[in-house]
Amino acid sequence: MKNTANAKENIIKVTTELIEENNGNIENITARTIAQKAGVGLGLINYHFGSKENLITTCVQRIIEKVIAGFDAKKEYATDKERLIGWANHVFDFLFEHSAISRVSILGDMQNYTMDCNSIRSQRGFMLALTKEFEDKDKPLLSFILTATMQAAFLSGTTSQELLGYDFTKQNDRSAFIERLVTMILENNRNEVSL
Structure with missing residues (x-):
């Protein structure tokens, strides 16, 4: 069994x-190719995963789970905004540092958007960042907007530089984008609530 x-x-x-x-x-x-590089018989892939597609999905989900688990929930932040910016930067950097995995994950989710897809897992992670200053009813929408915008920015490639003025190949530009995005989302939410 161990083998x-x-x-x-x-x-x-x-x-x-x-x-x-x-x-x-x-x-x-x-x-x-997978079987050959792993040193196993082809049948073992089908035995464990049923298909190459299921195997790919398993790989991508594991990687994304590690990213979400990488949120430092114990780190102290002065505000929810700071925490959300920190966590969003963590995810956004991952998207660009592991673009192949990220593209597979995002496009796969768009074709099969379910409650256990990676996009929803990311949204749930972002909701955890909003601990003090936001109503529970607002958290899902705020995290959805943040996740969807980050995904669209990632998938836009070099067009985003022309359209938005940010070069996402540069970490400083990614951080500036996330800070502005989170600020806009949260301030808009506060303005809506105060109306």
């Missing part, structure tokens, strides 16, 4: 590496 579990983890590890190497072009990755 089977080790083989399964090795398959996931190899597949994740292949996704990165192929810049997210999963069409270029065959189950046969």
